[in-house]
Amino acid sequence: MAFSKQRSEQHLIDQEGEQLLRSKLPKHWVMREYRPDYGLDFAVETFKSGEGEGRPGMYETLGEHFFVQLKSIAAPAVLPLSIFGRGNVEKGPEALDRADKVAEVDTYRFQLETSELVTVERMGIGVPVLLVIADLAARRCSFVCLNDYVDKILTPRHADYRNKQSRTIHVPTSNEIGTERGLVALRWYAKRPKLLAAFQRFTYQYSELQWAENGNWRGLAEVFARRIAAYDFWDDTEMCVPIAYDGAGLKRFLATGQPSFFPIPVETPHGVDRAEFENYFKKLDVFELWRQLSLLPKTYEDVWREWFLPTALGHVAS
Structure with a gap:
């Protein structure tokens, strides 16, 4: 028996993840699909309300943008990550002080293809690319900035992070879009250029x-x-x-x-x-x-x- 074109379960998960992310962003911001897709799924443009300036119901673009790489997962695992003290990684390789445990944070762990990380690295730090994990079970979207992750974690931690096909990215659950912390972070990243x-x-x-x-x-x-x-x-x-x-x-x-x-x-x-x-x-x-x-x-x-x-x-x- 021949079948027509079909939708996979992952397509439905991706669709739900996109809807979840859109619902977490301020409603007056604009999230655009970035096509064709070579590791960047969406571009987000921030706007400010004219309420405090006597223009209720109007929103002005700030000329500020960031990119999103969205990974939607039905029920991702959340695991603790121990964080240890270290020196300035801009001045040398990472040297963790195992005697100085600073904190233990909950993170999502996602295997990202190295080719995607190299693409982000080649873009430079001028326009932030955020890896966003859409947790459909917890109804939560958490992020980490890949530009900074490459420069401040992967590069100082490995002699050459590119020598493996993929790398594990730890995304703190506390970096949650839709919270005050998340809004501050997204506004901060959008201002980077x-x-x-x-x-x-x-x-x-x-x-x-x-x-x-x-x-x-x-x-x-x-x-x-x-x-x-x-x-x-x-x-x-x-x-x-x-x-x-x-x-x-x-x-x-x-x-x-x-x-x-x-x-x-x-x-x-x-x-x-x-x-x-x-x-x-x-x-x-x-x-x-x-x-x-x-x-x-x-x-x-x-x-x-x-x-x-x-x-x-x-x-x-x-």
């Missing part, structure tokens, strides 16, 4: 200011400040205090001419001209703003890229 672009400009501006140290550095600083003040993330990154802190200093500089990080000492050293003394500290104050801005990419690489990863730093910092 614009943050990395801004970080590049900050380091450029700081370098140029140093070249102009004995010239019209203040005029140059004012030009630079107006350029970067236009970024829309200063008041939308409450999950990252240093960015908001530097943004406040930038606003003070534009309003008053000083970011006010360094107060001018009341007493003047003997034999020093007061005006020159004050100008010296005003200059230090302005340069401190750009020094702090130029440190943001370093902190991003050392710390913030481990947020929401199943690592010691990721567990503590997240």
Whole structure:
């Protein structure tokens, strides 16, 4: 007997997983199928509500996106993962301190083809790719950022993670989409492209200011400040205090001419001209703003890229 085209059970599971993920995302975000599919299933675009700006019922795109690789499973196992202390893996291979057990976290364990991981690695870190496990039994969608997983776990852990056909990826169940933690994480990842672009400009501006140290550095600083003040993330990154802190200093500089990080000492050293003394500290104050801005990419690489990863730093910092 001949049969017509058929649907498998996995097709139904995949369909239900997609519906579950869509139900967990904010309803005003847009999730688009990414076709043809070479390891990226969906692209998600974030929007913000106009409610607080007198535009109820309207939603504005933030120009922020991330990719999703969705794996739907009827009833996946959840197993504990022990997390141990380790050093900075950007400076050397992973060396776990087995005497320093930081935590034990529940994770999904998924075998991902190495070819898919290599694809993500080749994309770079600019646009995050999230592996999402749709647990149909628990009605839960949990994620981990594959770009960061490759750089912060697989690469420092293995001499060459590519020498096997697949690798086990641990996805913390606590990274749950639809929760406050999950929303903060997704918003943070979606901002990555614009943050990395801004970080590049900050380091450029700081370098140029140093070249102009004995010239019209203040005029140059004012030009630079107006350029970067236009970024829309200063008041939308409450999950990252240093960015908001530097943004406040930038606003003070534009309003008053000083970011006010360094107060001018009341007493003047003997034999020093007061005006020159004050100008010296005003200059230090302005340069401190750009020094702090130029440190943001370093902190991003050392710390913030481990947020929401199943690592010691990721567990503590997240």
